[in-house]
Amino acid sequence: MTEEAPWTIGRLLTWTTDYFAERGVESPRLDAEVLLAHARGCPRIALYTAFEEKPDDETRARFKDLVRRRAGGSPVAHVVGYREFYSLEMSVTPDVLIPRPETELLVVTLLDRLKEREQPEAVIADIGTGSGAVAVAVAKQAPKASLTAIDKSPAALAVAQRNAEKHGVADRIRFVESDLLGAVQDPVRFDFIVSNPPYVTTNELAGLEPEVRDQEPRLALDGGPEGVTVIEPLLAQAAGRLAPGGGLLIEIGPSIAERVERLIEATPGLGRRPTIKDLAGHARVVEAVRSA
Numbered sequence: 532m533t534e535e536a537p538w539t540i541g542r543l544l545t546w547t548t549d550y551f552a553e554r555g556v557e558s559p560r561l562d563a564e565v566l567l568a569h570a571r572g573c574p575r576i577a578l579y580t581a582f583e584e585k586p587d588d589e590t591r592a593r594f595k596d597l598v599r600r601r602a603g604g605s606p607v608a609h610v611v612g613y614r615e616f617y618s619l620e621m622s623v624t625p626d627v628l629i630p631r632p633e634t635e636l637l638v639v640t641l642l643d644r645l646k647e648r649e650q651p652e653a654v655i656a657d658i659g660t661g662s663g664a665v666a667v668a669v670a671k672q673a674p675k676a677s678l679t680a681i682d683k684s685p686a687a688l689a690v691a692q693r694n695a696e697k698h699g700v701a702d703r704i705r706f707v708e709s710d711l712l713g714a715v716q717d718p719v720r721f722d723f724i725v726s727n728p729p730y731v732t733t734n735e736l737a738g739l740e741p742e743v744r745d746q747e748p749r750l751a752l753d754g755g756p757e758g759v760t761v762i763e764p765l766l767a768q769a770a771g772r773l774a775p776g777g778g779l780l781i782e783i784g785p786s787i788a789e790r791v792e793r794l795i796e797a798t799p800g801l802g803r804r805p806t807i808k809d810l811a812g813h814a815r816v817v818e819a820v821r822s823a
């Protein structure tokens with residue numbers, strides 16, 4: 532009779548990866564690693580040098596519970612309560628969109644513009660801040676900038692406030708519950724307005740993975756029949772609230788890029804700049820500048 536192989540970290544990862552793959556989990560190995568690192572209380576990278584180690588019973592019990600919840604359809608970020616964004620751990624709950632890697636391009640572009648225009652002390656609005664991912668990452672990288680982070684959802688703002696505190700930037704981000712800039716009186720003008728608004732079209736929404744469609748807030752995703760229900764009024768408001776020469780950066784999905792470009796061109800006071808593509812070559816961030 533052969534003795535069963537011990538449950539080492541390597542074996543737990545292999546078994547769980549296969550189990551997730553059978554259940555149609557999109558990134559089975561990555562999810563297995565994130566959950567085991569969380570159960571073990573270590574960074575994911577630390578698993579790579581511990582494949583032969585046998586986790587204690589408590590760690591294994593914690594891991595088993597996390598695996599069960601993930602296999603039951605909860606997004607891995609909800610199971611562990613955070614998602615990494617711009618190398619920062621952002622707390623997430625079902626009240627906020629789980630920050631996506633694509634959105635890092637919005638942050639990178641804004642930081643580039645701050646440098647190019649030599650405006651380290653810029654006054655910035657982040658509209659639809661959700662978990663606060665964009666505002667917090669920008670505040671971390673631009674230590675003299677001040678931000679107003681806006682959301683229609685008070686529950687999302689509470690998560691964003693927590694993330695700002697966790698990363699030590701709460702003193703430079705003001706959180707405001709508002710429909711776009713409607714309830715934001717002060718400041719009157721911004722040097723930059725950035726936004727990752729809801730931009731999924733009604734048709735696209737129906738075809739999204741249930742894990743996204745059913746477990747992330749509709750308010751964060753639903754851009755209406757053409758995907759521009761929030762973007763259209765946002766353009767008009769931004770044109771009136773940017774300082775002359777101020778910049779507007781909006782994340783979009785490739786399917787609505789042309790439509791948004793035409794809308795920018797039709798907005799008095801805004802001059803459109805070339806759309807920025809992501810690493811996959813998809814149109815991802817539209818840009819405009821407020822004419823003087």
Ligand SMILES: C[S@@+](CC[C@H](N)C(=O)[O-])C[C@H]1O[C@@H](n2cnc3c(N)ncnc32)[C@H](O)[C@@H]1O
Nearest residue numbers: 628630659660661682683710711727728750751
């Ligand atoms: C796509 S999520 C982006 C969240 C976060 N900025 C990120 O990139 O991960 C869009 C956010 O916009 C908010 N939102 C939707 N409509 C809004 C409106 N009219 N005014 C303010 N916020 C709005 C939603 O509550 C949601 O938090």
